[in-house]
Amino acid sequence: MTDTTDRKGATSRADRTARIPRTASGDRTAAPGADTDPATTATGTAGAADRTAELAALFPALHAPQYWTWGRYDAQFSTVLPPDELVTNIHLVGFTDDGRVVLCRDERDHWFLPGGTREDRESVESCLVRELREEAGARLLGEPVWLGAHHCVTEDAEPYRPWQPHPEKAWLWGWAEIVVDSEPTNPDDGEQVVEVRAVEPAEAQRLLLDGHDAWWGELIGLAMELRERPSGR
Numbered sequence: 001m002t003d004t005t006d007r008k009g010a011t012s013r014a015d016r017t018a019r020i021p022r023t024a025s026g027d028r029t030a031a032p033g034a035d036t037d038p039a040t041t042a043t044g045t046a047g048a049a050d051r052t053a054e055l056a057a058l059f060p061a062l063h064a065p066q067y068w069t070w071g072r073y074d075a076q077f078s079t080v081l082p083p084d085e086l087v088t089n090i091h092l093v094g095f096t097d098d099g100r101v102v103l104c105r106d107e108r109d110h111w112f113l114p115g116g117t118r119e120d121r122e123s124v125e126s127c128l129v130r131e132l133r134e135e136a137g138a139r140l141l142g143e144p145v146w147l148g149a150h151h152c153v154t155e156d157a158e159p160y161r162p163w164q165p166h167p168e169k170a171w172l173w174g175w176a177e178i179v180v181d182s183e184p185t186n187p188d189d190g191e192q193v194v195e196v197r198a199v200e201p202a203e204a205q206r207l208l209l210d211g212h213d214a215w216w217g218e219l220i221g222l223a224m225e226l227r228e229r230p231s232g233r
Helices: 038-043 048-058 122-137 201-209 213-227
Strands: 010-012 066-068 073-078 088-093 100-104 115-116 136-138 145-152 167-182 195-198
Touching: 010 167, 048 115, 048 213, 088 122, 088 213, 100 122, 100 201, 115 122, 122 136, 122 167, 122 195, 167 213, 195 201
Parallel strands: 088 167
Antiparallel strands: 010 066, 066 073, 073 145, 088 100, 088 115, 100 195, 136 167, 145 167
16 A cells, blocks of 8 residues: 555655755664665675765666655655664565566556555565555565665655654665566555556556656666676675
């Protein structure tokens, strides 16, 4: 279940300055598997700062400061992962065994990556498993690899859900090998998915860009980049 529409209107705003943390404190618990920058995980070597800079140069729209109008969030993507207690939303670039990307289409004709809002006291991985089943009728075939997160600060006076951190939160993005083996369960309080489709990555980028900003296409690109590197896990 997603807490907003995610449609275009989540506008990139390079002229808007957000006071958003770029790193997780070393004395706090990070998201599962998030004890290092994924850029370091991808290479298995030192030089995380150089690798992070490389990825930022490859995917500039993704790394640019943004303002998401639907939630009144200042948002900044970083490959440095947030502490677990800040993660409120999890979304996945799910790859099938032939390298296609799984997308969902709702009744508004809106294509999106499966994922959504974490429930009270729900673990990150439990949320991911649940959302995959609800929205895509899919399940994990291996451990998710966390790409990074949008660190967000909202202008709203109250949190979206009472148990969520406020005004700071984080949207976690990952990739994993998955299989679609059932129908979406479509709970009443979630998006009503009318189609699940596995498409070539370029087609996934095209479909997402029809209703989102340019960084969504770059998110697919980042997942492909890290998936294809020899030590991507």
